[in-house]
Amino acid sequence: MQTSDRIIEAATRLIKKNGYHGVSTKAIATEAKVNESTIFRQFGSKQGILEAIIERHSDIPQFEKLLKEDATDNPEVDLLNVSQQYRLFFHKNADIILIGIRDKGMLPELDRVLADPPVKLHSLLVEYFERLQKKKVIAIQDERLSAMSFLSMCYGFQMSELIHRQYQSQLVTEEEFYKHSVSLFVKGILSQS
Secondary structure (H helix, E strand, O other): HHHHHHHHHHHHHHHHOOOOOOHHHHHHHHHOOOHHHHHHHHHHHHHHHHHHHHHHHHHHHHHHHHHOOOOOHHHHHHHHHHHHHHHHHHHHHHHHHHHHHHHHHHHOOHHHHHHHHHHHHHHHHHHHHHHHHHOOOOOOOHHHHHHHHHHHHHHHHHHHHHHHHHHHHHHHHHHHHHHHHHHHHHHHHHHHO
């Protein structure tokens, strides 16, 4: 395993356990079995490590591919694919998401770094909805609000799943939820006048 990978994994474990403020670069170095100077040489700062963690776990390239290259311009198909990628992102990145929730508001730079991927995904969805409107596939609407509505639906379910997994799975599966919710969402954007 490369040194940078060991540092990122060590930092992720420690930040998850102790919060961003509760972890020093010295502790990360000890956990990763490297000199503290190696951390500064490779990442510049503790925030640099956090940015590397988030970059490593970002699914923005996959979302770009789904909404641009692989898009069918059939909103039900494309949005189901996006919701599937969103689910995978949440499952794969539960630790990072919980770090963001745990330390929300404590450090503005941290909040900015953690907010960047959802902002980029929102922009990708806005572009997608604009394209579908120009092609007259969906009704004219405020694409910013449509994108936010779709993301809020996905985020709400996944956060509930993350926090209340043992109870929620008894109510409805992820697959059931997304099939039903995407279908309702698409009906809404197709029928608006």
